[in-house]
Amino acid sequence: MLHRLKLLPLAIGVALTGISIPAMAWDTLDGSAPLVIGHRGASGYTPEHTLESYAKAIDLGADFIEPDLVMTREGVLIARHEPTLASTTDVASRPEFAARKTTRMLDGVSTTDWFASDFTLAEIKTLRAVQPVASRDQSQNGLYEIPTLDEVIALAQSRSASLGRTIGIYPEIKHSTYHRDLGLPMEDALVSKLHAAYGNTRTAPVFIQSFEVSNLKYLNSTTDIRLVQLVDADDVNPDGSLSLVAPYRQPYDFVVSGDSRLFSDLLTPEGLAEIATYADGVGPWKPYLLRTVADNVDRNGDGVITINDRRIEGDTGVIDAAHAAGLLVHTWTFRNDRSQYGFSDPQLEMEAYFRLGVDGVFTDYPDTGFAARAVVAVPEPETYALMLAGLGLVLAAKARRR
Ligand SMILES: [Ca+2]
Ligand SMILES: [Ca+2]
Numbered sequence: 001m002l003h004r005l006k007l008l009p010l011a012i013g014v015a016l017t018g019i020s021i022p023a024m025a026w027d028t029l030d031g032s033a034p035l036v037i038g039h040r041g042a043s044g045y046t047p048e049h050t051l052e053s054y055a056k057a058i059d060l061g062a063d064f065i066e067p068d069l070v071m072t073r074e075g076v077l078i079a080r081h082e083p084t085l086a087s088t089t090d091v092a093s094r095p096e097f098a099a100r101k102t103t104r105m106l107d108g109v110s111t112t113d114w115f116a117s118d119f120t121l122a123e124i125k126t127l128r129a130v131q132p133v134a135s136r137d138q139s140q141n142g143l144y145e146i147p148t149l150d151e152v153i154a155l156a157q158s159r160s161a162s163l164g165r166t167i168g169i170y171p172e173i174k175h176s177t178y179h180r181d182l183g184l185p186m187e188d189a190l191v192s193k194l195h196a197a198y199g200n201t202r203t204a205p206v207f208i209q210s211f212e213v214s215n216l217k218y219l220n221s222t223t224d225i226r227l228v229q230l231v232d233a234d235d236v237n238p239d240g241s242l243s244l245v246a247p248y249r250q251p252y253d254f255v256v257s258g259d260s261r262l263f264s265d266l267l268t269p270e271g272l273a274e275i276a277t278y279a280d281g282v283g284p285w286k287p288y289l290l291r292t293v294a295d296n297v298d299r300n301g302d303g304v305i306t307i308n309d310r311r312i313e314g315d316t317g318v319i320d321a322a323h324a325a326g327l328l329v330h331t332w333t334f335r336n337d338r339s340q341y342g343f344s345d346p347q348l349e350m351e352a353y354f355r356l357g358v359d360g361v362f363t364d365y366p367d368t369g370f371a372a373r374a375v376v377a378v379p380e381p382e383t384y385a386l387m388l389a390g391l392g393l394v395l396a397a398k399a400r401r402r
Contacts, residue, residue: 027357029323033377035360036369037170038062039333040081044136044364047129048088049079050144051155058159061370064168064207066362067152070175071184076121077149077193082106083175084113089127090142097123106178107252117182121148135337149190153197160205168205172230176215177252187215191223200224202280207330209283212253213266217278226280228330231263236287236307236341238294264288267318272325281328281359284318289331289356291316292342300344312342312352319357332362334369347372 028034041053042060054065067079083106085091091100091114100119103112116124130141147155149171156167171194173186180186190208198204202224209228210216216227234248244262246255254261265271267288275282292310299309322329331353336346343349350361350372363369 027355028359029326029328034354034358034373035063035168035330036061036366036373037064037066037330037360037362038366039066039362039364040068041065042364042366044336046137047131047140047144049081049147050129051147051151052140052144054147054152054155055159057366058156058163058167060365060367062167062366064170064205064360065152065156066170066172067147067149068172068174069149069186069190070116071179071182071186071189072119072121072124073117074120075184075189077186077189078116078121078124079147079149079152080116081174083116083178084111085116085119085127086113087132088129089146090130091127094127107175107247108255109247117179117184133337149193153193156205157197166205168207170207170209170228172209173212173215175252176210176212177256187219188222191219191225194225195223198225202226207281212251214253214257220278227278228281228283228328229266229275229279231266231282231284231288233263233285233287236292236310240287240291240293240310240313242285242287267321269321269325272322272327276325276327279327281330282322283330283332283362286331286334286353287341289316289318289329289358290314290341290353299342300340308338308340308343310342315356323357328359329357330360330362331358334361334363334365336365336368347375351376 025031026033038054038057040048041050042056043053046053046056049067057065068081069077070080070083072078080088091097097114100114101112102115103110104115124146127146128142129144129146131138152169156169160167171190173190176186194206198206200223204225207226207228208219209230211230211232213229216229219227232248233242234245235243237243242264244264250262266275267284272282291313293313295311296305297309297311298305319329334346334350340346340349346365347368350363350369353361354373354376361369
């Protein structure tokens with residue numbers, strides 16, 4: 001409720017200056033409105049990581065679009081959630097690529113699939129995206145190409161110009177250590193593209209994100225573009241604590257270097273203080289922020305007890321601690337069709353996180369995020385009354401002076 005109290009001086013200030021548009025004082029790091037980030041585009045509606053999905057996200061109100069990045073054989077950055085291609089493209093149905101199916105270790109996990117690094121960009125461009133979530137619209141399968149980072153940047157910049165509002169990009173370096181071990185290091189290639197498109201400045205409408213740590217520390221020495229440390233986990237325990245099982249136990253570069261710290265250690269005051277030495281924000285999985293417990297009540301009434309029925313037990317203090325360390329908090333992932341911890345409605349879930357003061361949300365459904373932010377942005381009725389009363393006093397005083 002803290003931000004509601006912040007509105008009082010704001011309301012008086014608004015009244016004294018005669019500005020009649022009420023403004024929300026958010027509990028975000030800098031008081032500005034939180035970001036709606038189109039997670040893999042508008043991936044709830046359109047196959048993820050396609051220009052069509054990013055364009056849809058922009059149409060639905062996203063402030064930023066999120067390309068996850070992997071590399072082709074010749075080192076071109078392309079947008080895919082994983083270096084593997086089977087779940088999000090039609091590669092498995094293409095006889096000319098049947099022999100490319102192979103087994104590699106991916107962050108310690110033996111993985112059999114088609115890997116982007118075994119394909120040239122020209123070959124990647126012959127593939128078509130498919131919707132990987134069976135319950136989502138399958139009618140656009142086979143229609144859209146796999147975009148390069150260059151194409152994503154061009155889309156964001158052209159849509160920014162045509163719409164008159166800035167569309168940012170939020171690239172994620174996927175599996176940094178894995179790519180480096182293949183001889184395809186991603187960091188310099190990404191920075192080079194971003195500097196060419198936006199300049200080397202922290203005011204660029206760009207955040208670079210990674211689950212690994214050492215690559216972000218390196219990037220902090222090579223670019224002023226803002227950096228975000230992602231923090232993962234694999235599940236939520238019945239008591240509300242986070243379950244940490246490999247490969248979601250530690251940043252993979254910690255596994256390789258023998259650093260014993262877990263993802264959860266990054267969110268202690270000490271962990272956050274260290275992140276603040278090299279990054280501008282932290283991106284924790286949302287259960288790290290809002291504490292929930294399982295109590296065997298079917299809150300969403302679907303007849304089964306799942307993680308979605310959990311009871312909310314307040315917040316964990318991580319947002320305030322991150323803000324105290326000077327870090328933005330961008331959390332993920334909000335989906336209309338799943339993972340609504342403790343909530344029966346996906347918009348209400350995002351509203352709750354906005355009220356807690358997160359600085360941004362990643363969502364597969366940017367329209368729901370946009371609607372949630374609009375609801376939270378509207379001051380409560382008593383605040384309106386205060387503002388109107390203040391404005392009335394000013395107008396009356398002006399009238400007497402005439
Ligand atoms: Ca991502
Ligand atoms: Ca249920």
